[in-house]
Amino acid sequence: MAQHSRLSTAPPPSAPARESTRHLLLRAHIALLLFGVLAHTAVFNLFGIDGAAVVLGVLLLATLGLAIPRIAMARPARFPWRRMPWAALVYLALALVSVLWSRWPMATLLTWVLHASITVVALFIAFTLSWHEIVRALASALKWILGLSVLLEAWVALVLHHPLIPNFAIFPPGKVDPHWYWVRGDLIGTGRIQGIVGNSNTLGILCALALVVFALLYAEHTRRRSVLLVWILLAGYLLLRAGSATSYASLAGGVAVLVAALLMRRVGETRGRARLYVLFAAAAVVGAGGLWLLRDKIFGALGKSSDLTGRVEIWRRVIARAVQHPIFGNGFSSPWVPWDPAFHNWILDHRITVFMAHEMWLDAFLQLGAIGVLLIAIAFLAFAWRAWFFAVDRPRWDLDETRPYSALSLLPLAIVAMMLVLGLAESTPIILWGWLLLILFSFKMKISPFVGTGPGEGAPPEARRRAA
Numbered sequence: 001m002a003q004h005s006r007l008s009t010a011p012p013p014s015a016p017a018r019e020s021t022r023h024l025l026l027r028a029h030i031a032l033l034l035f036g037v038l039a040h041t042a043v044f045n046l047f048g049i050d051g052a053a054v055v056l057g058v059l060l061l062a063t064l065g066l067a068i069p070r071i072a073m074a075r076p077a078r079f080p081w082r083r084m085p086w087a088a089l090v091y092l093a094l095a096l097v098s099v100l101w102s103r104w105p106m107a108t109l110l111t112w113v114l115h116a117s118i119t120v121v122a123l124f125i126a127f128t129l130s131w132h133e134i135v136r137a138l139a140s141a142l143k144w145i146l147g148l149s150v151l152l153e154a155w156v157a158l159v160l161h162h163p164l165i166p167n168f169a170i171f172p173p174g175k176v177d178p179h180w181y182w183v184r185g186d187l188i189g190t191g192r193i194q195g196i197v198g199n200s201n202t203l204g205i206l207c208a209l210a211l212v213v214f215a216l217l218y219a220e221h222t223r224r225r226s227v228l229l230v231w232i233l234l235a236g237y238l239l240l241r242a243g244s245a246t247s248y249a250s251l252a253g254g255v256a257v258l259v260a261a262l263l264m265r266r267v268g269e270t271r272g273r274a275r276l277y278v279l280f281a282a283a284a285v286v287g288a289g290g291l292w293l294l295r296d297k298i299f300g301a302l303g304k305s306s307d308l309t310g311r312v313e314i315w316r317r318v319i320a321r322a323v324q325h326p327i328f329g330n331g332f333s334s335p336w337v338p339w340d341p342a343f344h345n346w347i348l349d350h351r352i353t354v355f356m357a358h359e360m361w362l363d364a365f366l367q368l369g370a371i372g373v374l375l376i377a378i379a380f381l382a383f384a385w386r387a388w389f390f391a392v393d394r395p396r397w398d399l400d401e402t403r404p405y406s407a408l409s410l411l412p413l414a415i416v417a418m419m420l421v422l423g424l425a426e427s428t429p430i431i432l433w434g435w436l437l438l439i440l441f442s443f444k445m446k447i448s449p450f451v452g453t454g455p456g457e458g459a460p461p462e463a464r465r466r467a468a
């Protein structure tokens with residue numbers, strides 16, 4: 001006969017599962033690594049060329065020390081080799097081979113080693129962290145950039161009382177060109193600020209990226225949403241103070257694509273989506289035509305001249321050199337190495353040697369010719385194609401059709417849209433952190449096609465490899 005008892009028959013309570021200290025250190029290292037890549041100009045301005053090389057080299061060696069044992073434990077047959085971003089990797093291989101005909105072979109080898117290292121880092125991050133961990137690490141790196149930018153600008157404006165030169169050098173005698181400054185100290189003024197990265201355009205695009213990352217984390221209902229609002233406001237303020245027209249355009253492009261993806265999510269049937277595709281195509285044509293017709297007024301409103309602040313002259317000189325070797329290019333160098341004789345004093349802007357073509361496709365054409373442009377186009381097309389369906393299709397790997405969407409699945413789509421718009425006036429999408437994001441998200445979407453749940457996500461690397 002059953003008896004009433006005050007004693008519980010449930011199992012005793014236990015502490016929730018916690019992440020290992022090793023994995024927490026891994027996440028912290030990756031956040032630091034992302035900061036070093038995103039804010040590489042800050043590292044250079046702080047430590048100089050030699051010091052920056054040492055810092056980035058140490059970060060790379062530490063990453064390899066973490067990556068090699070994990071990949072070795074995976075066994076080669078289990079590693080998802082077939083899901084690698086092969087178009088981008090073939091472009092990188094062609095970049096190495098170009099040393100055979102390069103007009104600047106030392107610059108080719110130096111920058112190829114840099115990009116190969118970044119490629120290894122991006123593949124390692126995608127392989128070891130889940131989607132939520134990647135976004136949190138990226139958010140942490142961006143928070144450090146924004147926070148240190150405010151602190152440095154405030155210190156220069158309120159304590160130093162004069163602009164800061166890279167490496168904390170002493171002001172040379174005579175008048176100094178403001179373009180040589182690291183920070184001008186305009187945080188409480190009306191001029192453009194440069195932040196810890198030392199460049200208004202770079203600070204602007206990082207702020208635009210931060211706005212998207214923080215907003216999607218907020219929409220994902222993560223913890224400390226009120227703190228995220230503070231970071232969103234700070235990123236918006238720094239974006240406005242940076243005054244970068246390319247950043248405004250990139251953010252507008254990313255937001256427009258996100259709105260299109262959200263509309264597409266609300267339409268489930270094939271016929272409804274087909275109508276939306278037609279509507280989006282028509283809107284894109286009309287919008288592009290309107291921007292072209294009103295370009296002078298738009299440039300004037302953004303404080304830009306009709307030649308895009310000297311970019312047209314840069315493009316003219318780059319084209320003149322690129323057409324000399326139109327098929328395989330003149331040799332890889334991303335960025336251009338300013339002390340190499342082929343680039344030194346070739347194109348000057350305020351007596352500073354320019355280190356990129358300020359146009360992604362033109363830069364690829366200069367370096368690796370039409371073949372390089374084709375490979376980059378394939379890499380970005382594959383990135384955009386996969387990111388679009390990653391964002392608009394409901395997560396499904398069985399018969400369940402009711403799983404909710406994740407806000408974080410919109411991030412790759414926003415990033416590729418922003419990079420493609422940015423690439424019209426900058427070479428950043430194929431240099432350093434732009435290249436890292438291309439490799440990272442292209443590979444991650446292939447090996448983990450769902451955010452948070454499902455095969456290949458939210459599990460240790462060993463389980464993800466079995467699912468792959």
